[in-house]
Amino acid sequence: MKKIISGGTIVTASDKYEADVLIENGVITQIAPNIRDEDAEIVDATGQYVFPGGIDPHTHLDMPFNNTVTDDDWESGTKAAAFGGTTTIIDFCISAGSPTLSDAVKTWHKKSKDKAVIDYGFHLMIGDLNEVRLAELPQVMEQEGISSVKVFLAYAKEFQASDRTLFQAFKVGKELGATVMVHCENGSVIDELVEEARANGKTKPIYHALTRPPQLEGEATKRAIELAHLAGAKLYVVHVTCKEAVDEIISARNKGYNVIGETCPPYLVLDQTALEKPNFEGAKYVWSPPLRPVEHQKVLWDALKSKQLQTIGSDQCSFSFNGKKSLGKDDFSKIPNGGPFIEDRFSVLYSEGVAKGRISLNEFVDMISTQSAKIFGLFPKKGTIAVGSDADIVLFDPTVKRVISAETHHMNVDYNAFEGLEVTGEPITVLVRGEYVIKEKEFVGSLGSGEYIRREVESAKDTAVIS
Structure with a gap:
């Protein structure tokens, strides 16, 4: 199903702006203000950052x-x-x-x-x-x-x-x-x-x-x-x-x-x-x-x-x-x-x-x-929000304050190294290739839905010294 992420603030490594994001078949197909599509699910991101x-x-x-x-x-x-x-x-x-x-x-x-x-x-x-x-x-x-x-x-x-x-x-x-x-x-x-x-x-x-x-x-x-x-x-x-x-x-x-x-x-x-x-x-x-x-x-x-x-x-x-x-x-x-x-x-x-x-x-x-x-x-398949990129998106509430604890984490261990640390901000909804994995802080994904990503060695050749 198509999705429109609406009302959020998109943040990439170079930009910050308000716009909607249209997702089709796991890929971002449009970024623009006030996108309309009757066949799309509207995902309300009001007050949230839209991060890759x-x-x-x-x-x-x-x-x-x-x-x-x-x-x-x-x-x-x-x-x-x-x-x-x-x-x-x-x-x-x-x-x-x-x-x-x-x-x-x-x-x-x-x-x-x-x-x-x-x-x-x-x-x-x-x-x-x-x-x-x-x-x-x-x-x-x-x-x-x-x-x-x-x-x-x-x-x-x-x-x-x-x-x-x-x-x-x-x-x-x-x-x-x-x-x-x-x-x-x-x-x-x-x-x-x-x-x-x-x-x-x-x-x-x-x-x-x-x-x-x-x-x-x-x-x-x-x-x-x-x-x-x-x-x-x-x-x-x-x-x-x-x-x-x-x-x-x-x-x-x-x-x-x-x-x-x-x-x-x-x-x-x-x-x-x-x-x-x-x-x-x-x-x-x-x-x-x-x-x-x-x-x-x-x-x-x-x-x-x-x-x-x-x-x-x-x-x-x-x-x-x-x-x-x-x-x-x-x-x-x-x-x-x-x-x-x-x-x-x-x-x-x-x-x-x-x-x-x-x-x-x-x-x-x-x-x-x-x-x-x-x-x-x-x-650019991963790592940014752009037309043609995978719709790997995090809706993040920057206002939430919470305390990290083993009582609430999801890792399979009996302690948390950051126990008691108060943090500001929290991921609310997480999509991988346009599909919900986390929705309103609840796991809704499915085992085995993650895909192995091939990374051609040639793609590494052009990475110069990062400045």
């Missing part, structure tokens, strides 16, 4: 890690994302343990099939690149429509790649026009610091942060930057947390290097003291890179405002406090790394950014949706 659907470029759903599996799968995770205003995610397909890269992608298709309620794509994670995998990589990326790969410089026991593998990945990225994403921490030195701490009886959650200092994020960021530049590749630094990493990114971009930076909501509003909470409560805040001292928050906000960092990912990787985080009760190094953020990414950035005057409405849309669409080969 959020694009979350960084999620981990149904992912094995730290001897367990994340608690949010493709059903609960995508439902929570929709409640939070996100209409597309790009999840990390883990290849470790799979005989071939193709097998890894098949596993991720199986995980998501008949569960996702919003659209999605995959990044392909690479832990090693022997001759067989090097030969397979271009074929898999082309066949599956994957335009991005990820390399870890952390988690030595699970995922960490060698510098040679990293450089090989950059060379493939250059050849294919793909984006190479890197988790920048020095995993080998971290392991040494962790062993020292444990040997000295330092086992509380706070030592997770103290054994992963900002210097090791800065060092790994610089290393990745220089190797990417040597290979002529495009580098996307995931979940930037600290001044040391931001400084390296700014320096590289000032030299014309093709470097893109992402940060995440917890680093903008939470700080390292959360890991000091008594009764093991600090374990709720164990993820990597860790939370930093509070002074790093301003550095991140400034970098977003100046567009030295371009995107906001959730880094959704949820483990319940009881039963999973508690695996590290007597040893911080055994606490599963990760937190539940997919539902609150959109609202936290709006409330802490727009409502508090740190960023503009247009900058908000750019960070929460448009830049990810452009970087990862989804634009």
Whole structure:
């Protein structure tokens, strides 16, 4: 059925204006004042912003890690994302343990099939690149429509790649026009610091942060930057947390290097003291890179405002406090790394950014949706409100004040990292390709309605340094 979104204020990365939006067959076909069509359902958006659907470029759903599996799968995770205003995610397909890269992608298709309620794509994670995998990589990326790969410089026991593998990945990225994403921490030195701490009886959650200092994020960021530049590749630094990493990114971009930076909501509003909470409560805040001292928050906000960092990912990787985080009760190094953020990414950035005057409405849309669409080969199908684009739309009430809580969230975990945070603004209705997934804050979607989105590698070639 056709729909007309009427009476709202449309906001994109570049514009803000009042108009109606006509949706036909899942696509926006007209934007104009006072659209009339007797066959269309009228969706009243009076008093609301009409945003393009959020694009979350960084999620981990149904992912094995730290001897367990994340608690949010493709059903609960995508439902929570929709409640939070996100209409597309790009999840990390883990290849470790799979005989071939193709097998890894098949596993991720199986995980998501008949569960996702919003659209999605995959990044392909690479832990090693022997001759067989090097030969397979271009074929898999082309066949599956994957335009991005990820390399870890952390988690030595699970995922960490060698510098040679990293450089090989950059060379493939250059050849294919793909984006190479890197988790920048020095995993080998971290392991040494962790062993020292444990040997000295330092086992509380706070030592997770103290054994992963900002210097090791800065060092790994610089290393990745220089190797990417040597290979002529495009580098996307995931979940930037600290001044040391931001400084390296700014320096590289000032030299014309093709470097893109992402940060995440917890680093903008939470700080390292959360890991000091008594009764093991600090374990709720164990993820990597860790939370930093509070002074790093301003550095991140400034970098977003100046567009030295371009995107906001959730880094959704949820483990319940009881039963999973508690695996590290007597040893911080055994606490599963990760937190539940997919539902609150959109609202936290709006409330802490727009409502508090740190960023503009247009900058908000750019960070929460448009830049990810452009970087990862989804634009203009996704990431904007324009004729011809998918009708992925969020009707957002900017006047609502509410308190984030595990009592009311939709993620499949028993705590919320933002518990007690008052936020301004709330997604009210969310459409994916013109169909309601959330209507008046109620889930009305259907399992399996989310579509896998192919992202041709060629579409990544034309993304220059984002300014």
